[in-house]
Amino acid sequence: MANRQFHIHCAPGEAGEYVFLPGDPGRVPQIASYLEHPVLTAQNREYTTYTGSLEGTKVSVTSTGIGGPSAAIAMEELIALGAHTFLRIGTCGGMQPELIPGTLILPTGAIRMEGTTQEYMPLAFPAVPDFELAHRLAAAAAEKGYTCTAGVVHCKDSFYGQHAPETMPTAKQLTDSWHAWKAAGALASEMESAALFITAAVRHVRCATILQMIWNQERTRVTRSEDEAEDDMTHAIETAVLAMRRTIRADRERI
Numbered sequence: 001m002a003n004r005q006f007h008i009h010c011a012p013g014e015a016g017e018y019v020f021l022p023g024d025p026g027r028v029p030q031i032a033s034y035l036e037h038p039v040l041t042a043q044n045r046e047y048t049t050y051t052g053s054l055e056g057t058k059v060s061v062t063s064t065g066i067g068g069p070s071a072a073i074a075m076e077e078l079i080a081l082g083a084h085t086f087l088r089i090g091t092c093g094g095m096q097p098e099l100i101p102g103t104l105i106l107p108t109g110a111i112r113m114e115g116t117t118q119e120y121m122p123l124a125f126p127a128v129p130d131f132e133l134a135h136r137l138a139a140a141a142a143e144k145g146y147t148c149t150a151g152v153v154h155c156k157d158s159f160y161g162q163h164a165p166e167t168m169p170t171a172k173q174l175t176d177s178w179h180a181w182k183a184a185g186a187l188a189s190e191m192e193s194a195a196l197f198i199t200a201a202v203r204h205v206r207c208a209t210i211l212q213m214i215w216n217q218e219r220t221r222v223t224r225s226e227d228e229a230e231d232d233m234t235h236a237i238e239t240a241v242l243a244m245r246r247t248i249r250a251d252r253e254r255i
Helices: 025-032 068-080 131-144 159-163 171-183 193-203 217-223 234-254
Strands: 018-022 036-044 047-054 057-062 085-094 104-113 148-156 188-190 206-216
Touching (some): 018 025, 018 068, 018 234, 025 047, 057 068, 068 085, 068 193, 085 131, 104 131, 104 234, 131 148, 131 206, 131 234, 148 159, 188 206, 193 206, 206 234
Parallel strands (some): 018 057, 018 085
Antiparallel strands (some): 085 188, 104 206
16 A cells, blocks of 8 residues: 555555546446556545556546545545546436437536535636636537536535435525526536535636436426436546547647
8 A cells, every 4th residue: 555545545656637427437437448558557445546547648537426525535635646637427317308318518617516625615716617627628528519518516415415405404504505507597406516616716626517417306396207217427538538538738849
């Protein structure tokens, strides 16, 4: 364990400066298959890391697990190993009824309804992605012909606080907040982007997110159809890989 990071178990030289961050460890091999010569470099708890290359540059894929605390840990430890550019590839649930499952969501900001970031910055500080990375994700989705919508997403700590608020003692607060975010146009709900955006800002690194909307509870309430779901992550992955390739090329040209 000497020189290995405490949680992700990567040692110096085992992780790239450019990193994809899925939540689910099970998605890591799928994303890593888009790299050249990917190898499993570390696996511990919710953290699985593969490292390969894109455009001749070392690139890693590290799972963050669910929620802000574990996502921030992964980013912190990867930064300690020299990583500076992160793209989260995740899933989300829709909040606007017109959004169809399978749509890509590009967060331009994240509502900080979670606790991790409050130990980094006061709530008045916004959780936003790196502008260039977000722009490259939008351009990559457009080039691929994938439906992509940009806007604010909601980030929380409690999955069941969202999906079963009526079972909580704080039911009224949870429901009122949800209706407020929805009324203001929040596109989707997830659990990691706020923590990653704030951690990246504090540590002066780059981060952006592309999300595959796999269900939409607000749409289901309107359509009454329970079979509207899309869990194929291919579009989100291909969009992120293309955006990362272009980022690596752009960085190389700046040198």
